[in-house]
Amino acid sequence: MLDRLMIIKQRFDETSDLIIQPDIISDQKRYVQLNKEYKELKALNEKREEYLALTANINEANEIIADGSDAEMVEMAKMQLDEAKDRLPELEDEIKFMLIPKDPEDAKNVMVEIRAGTGGDEASIFAGDLFRMYTKYCENKGWRTSVVDVSEGTSGGFKEVIFEVSGEDVYGTLKFEAGVHRVQRVPQTETQGRVHTSAATVMVLPEAEEFDVQLDMNEVRIDYFCSSGPGGQSVNTTKSAVRLTHLPTGLVAQCQDEKSQHKNKDKATQVLRSRLYEMELAKKQEIDAATRTSQVSSGDRSAKIRTYNYSQGRITDHRIGLNLFDLDGFMNGNIHKMIDELQLVNNTEKLKETEVY
Template sequence: MSENTLLSRLEGLQLRFEEVGLLITDPAVIGDMKRFVKLTKEYRDLEKIYKATLRYKQVLGTIEEARVILETENDAEMKEMAKEELDNCNSTLPALEEEIKLLLIPADPEDGKNAIVEIRGGTGGDEAAIFAGDLFRMYAKYCEIKGWKIEVTSFNEGTAGGYKEIIFTVSGENVYGILKYESGVHRVQRVPATETQGRVHTSAATVAVLPEAEEFDVEINEKDIRTDIFCASGHGGQSVNTTYSAIRLVHIPTGITVQCQDEKSQLKNKAKAMVELRSRIYNMEHQKYLDEIAGKRKTMVSSGDRSAKIRTYNYPQGRITDHRINYTIYNLTAFMDGDIQDCIDHLIVAENAERLKESEL
């Protein structure tokens, strides 16, 4: 993309940024909540481009001034300063242009949403359930580091510990845009606690990360929902919920079923279950979007394909390998304690490289 072409695109977006800035102060727009939310999000996205545009124009202006001084100035000291300024600007310009090109590529509209994460023990029986529990702990630690909030909506404990299945929501800034890279099959190689011969076993757990749908994203007719109320299961003793507070919702047209037993209040459980139900219905359409993108790309870092093996956790070697980008590190203990940001950063860089390449074709 040439400098002139890039500037012309940025000029148009700058005008749109100013237009949207006026629209979100219009009482008529504020009164239309669906439109207001949409425009506010557009304003935040355009603001990043607007700020990068100002920096870009400033650098181009400095380059032009330095060139004029070099061509017309006789003072040696002034020419030396201009040359130094020109070199500095020419070295920062490519990185700034790459940043702007990335900002100009339409982002996944779901990236800014909260996420619903489900972890299920796969092949490996009790050990798979224990590993699913380890993954949940890893994500809980990571979310704590990020300052995100976790709420468990339902779980089914394994007989030897961990979880056969656990579903939880994560709330915070840009949650889905970061956690979406975790969708897929996670494989573990280690000696299980139940193994008496000291042999290394391979087990697996699947992770699915869904964007949490907002009320504006999907409309659900109450007549299409069947509500079941039952007693929640607990860990035993006093923690067993003996009141009928657990909720199961069945969406009759799609057959989608969700349940929530985390809260003691039936109303709170129903509210949480509705969020998950709305998200799962919305995700049916979102999956079509992911499949469409995956069909266009030869490689896909975040394809949303939950059957793809994405990562191996090798305990004897203390090794983590992400198979999508050939990323290998040997800090498994820290990784399982939530130190997963470096791996996610590498995945983001790899996907951005794909998106840039695709936009230039």
């Protein structure tokens, strides 16, 4: 571990010098990438320095205890040794987790698609609840959200809503939210107080840059139409909404959130590019799944991952068997504990793999 940390220290020193070079600063893309690497290496280097200081304290305390000539110093050394020995295993685990190779996709921004599933109007309302939950969470994280396309439900909520999230390590944080979310509660329209089960599907697509996926616009059919609001009423008389159809795959993306046809086309193109990229990523994940079994899936849109039980105030994540009992807080965006546990399980599995191989 110390050998790997020494290599990291050398790279940290390199990035510290590079990041202040004028040619790097003038290249915005390179500067952003290098600055991100610098921050990650800085955090690891700080852990390395703490580790070295801790082991030095342990050696010094052992020497004082072995000498035994000063009873007061020996007593202090024993206290120092106990504290250091308690901290050392924790610090080693922290460093091991930080040394796990990061998925290059994790730093990407995402497109989140929420679609109402089984359950009619109640499913649309639940899709709206999930949209509010995620946007609140993103707001708490300081991330930016932007609605790309929306199809409203007849009794509230959404039949479908697509929104973009941009910030730091967005995909690495939200990717485990992909799958089927199930809700058990008494709908507002239910007169006899019976509990209904409804569902909504969440997809989390890493945002694709032009160099990530080749999109030939000659293979894309472009349709323009009027944006529509609640109840299908026309909200403008110009054809500003855009629908793109990728002819080789049949994938469709549309955007009607912006007033400008050009901006809607740009957003729809980004959605289409992300969907194509997600298709390729899904193929790669299938190959990876053949060589490793992960308890926490990311991207399987057909897997039932979580149940929201309103009568019991309980949220259950079926992949890791975790139950939380703060449903009101959870639906108001306080989902960090669930996400932290999912990331911990995933990282623990990765750590086991690195130790095996």
